[in-house]
Amino acid sequence: MWIWEIELDRAHDREWTEKSKQTQPYYWWQFLTHDGHDIGYEHKGPLKLALHPYAVYSNFPNQLSDHFSIDKRGFRSNGQGPQREGKKRVLLVGGSTAFGTGLESDRETVAAQLSRLLDVEVINAAVIGHGSGQELTYLLTELVDLRPDVVLALDGWNDYYKRLELHDPRLLGMNGFDEIESQLVALAGLADPSLLKRLTNLPRLLFPRISHRVKYSRIGLWAGWLDRREAPPPSIDLAAHHYVDNLTKMQKVGTAFHYRFLVAMQPDVDHSSDYRHFRETAVSALRRGGIRVLDLGARKEFAPHMFMDQMHLNADGHRVMAEIIAEVIREAHLLAQWQ
Template identity: 30%
Template sequence: MYARVTVILIILATAAMWAATIRPADGFAVGIGRYRVEVLAVNVLATYLALLLCYVVLGRRSWKIRAARAVLSLSAILVALLLVELPAALGLVDYREVLYPRLASLEGPDQVQRDPELVFRHPGHGRFEHEVTVQPDDPPAPKDAPAGRQRKVVYRYDRNGFRNPHDLRQADVILIGDSFVEGFAVAEERTCSAQLARLLDVEVANLGHDDYGPPQELIVLRKFGLPLRPRVVVWFFFEGNDLLDLADFEIALGGWRRWLTRGEGFAARCFCLNALERVDLFLEAFRWRDCGLRRKRSARLLPEIRDDDVTMQFGEHYGFGAAELSPYELGLLPKAQEVLAEAKAVCDRSDVRLLVVCVPTKFRVYRDLCMAPEDSQPEGWHVSDLPDRLARWCRAAGIEYVDLTAALQSAARQGPLVYFVDDGHWSPEGHRVVAEAIAEQIRQSGWLESGGQRE
């Protein structure tokens, strides 16, 4: 009787532990996705120990024999883990290479290398694959393709870690920016850089890098852009997070030694922590699913725009929401202007034309083209005046400026999707629109007409 009561108490305590450590149902995650990966690991370990304890209490043999078997079972697991971790401790094995999928957005050793100036960048001549959800306009997928269907996007990088099909010695036009320019989830031949090269019939260098902000982009211009002897530099400024990236870079650069060594120690190579990272990727499948919060951050395209009931998703994970600039962001704006002013000075000294391009958020482009539910968050969102502020400053600084909002909105009104439905980046059609807008600006300015191609 005593043993059974003890087992019941152990089971109740274990259940209470699982119940107490689950995150509130906030709409961001469902099921097992509501557990943080480290909490899940502790809970699984505690549950295993609880099962061993139940075995010791309820077994038919002597409790000493049962306890010895329980200790032996636990010891066998610990010895196995030690044997698995030993090669990593000796630097012979890096389990990231085994457990990390080869995605350009992750921090496996083949995806990101540390850099004392840029903090991080893609390794030279890297090649990765990224699985993304099939979109309504993706050929040859039918419009009624099942939800969650995946397609692969291949990323190839040049010797400097930028998304160019081959190493470049010279380029008449270079594109500077973040993941928009790099071409997140877009095939290489459909990126704005590739399409711009075909439109202008010149070599165009894609120097975009995901998660870069203005300070890193200035370094890219000096270190990798100007050696290509360009005639035109196109600098893309994303209104969604480029201001915040300024602060992130300063924080990271302030502790750059920690950043540089973060991926070199045993903790980065070991099996246990990398296995937890892999489990966390699995848990992502149970987060940001079709739930109430997702519905509140979505809006259906107007029937006169599309008749196939396409819903655009907004918010942090789907393309940034909208709000007035915060005092913190306003405080960062002068720093962004300093970076652009320095870029202008660098270009002027090399007799290179600078074109600053404002990249709008998906919500800014689609806010008047969607029907949002009455209780939705987009219904009360307001866009900021950052593009106007940037335009006024560029005019005063003598910098050519293009806001892509009008071009993208005009194309979106015709029906094709210029942004992904479940992400905030341009679709292949969006890249086409951007390439045409940039090509038109360069042609009108005549920047490539005089002087011929540089030797």
């Protein structure tokens, strides 16, 4: 058993050494505590994510790689150096598309290109995997202190797609919480007051990789470690409702902190009918609520060659996104003096 476990561990290390060389369509990640202790059992990629007291996780500060850099505040750099004092400030929140995962350099991101087009400071506070609930929490607990003139939420896909992996509607708009919770449940078994329960869970501690394989094999199914029943995921309409509710709160926060708010919903490569339904439902509700929203998924400027996968865009795609968003910001005078 020990020999098998060691071999599985070595195979895992070799696999992640190769995966870590990948750039497109996304950077692999690794989880750390907020002070830098490694807690990533499975993922061992170059992009470091740290547990966050409010938003579940965020970017670990002070990272530098061949393709991206993260500053001391945990924001992706724009590749332009320090910004000139007195510039207007745009704050970008969102998931991996907004972050610019898979791009060759910081200068290719939508944030960097928006900064050049509008001659403003754009803070890229996006975090891969973040849903609207995490964006709202991150904004309210930390990002409003940066006093942005405009907050841009470039999102939609994670709220739509995450619903397929959830059975509890309370987790809509969030990502990572359910995985952390399941690990806590497993670890709690090792400290259970019952000696029998501790002994039952001991193989997970001594042989974690073997235990993982057994759990997801037919043996695990027969033993009842996996749920045979597939609960249906929350509906698209319910996911859209949660998304709209979170963005509406971001808008209300803007009234208190004197920023203007713009929502840009991500495009996808094949114009999926389900995602289109999610976008149209959300766009309609947001506009009824007086929130300015730009549905990038309905724009014809995005060609298939601009996508690295279903929804991550290459440098050309980020350039087109930046041009469209910059045009809307100019036409709506979002950077004008707050009255």
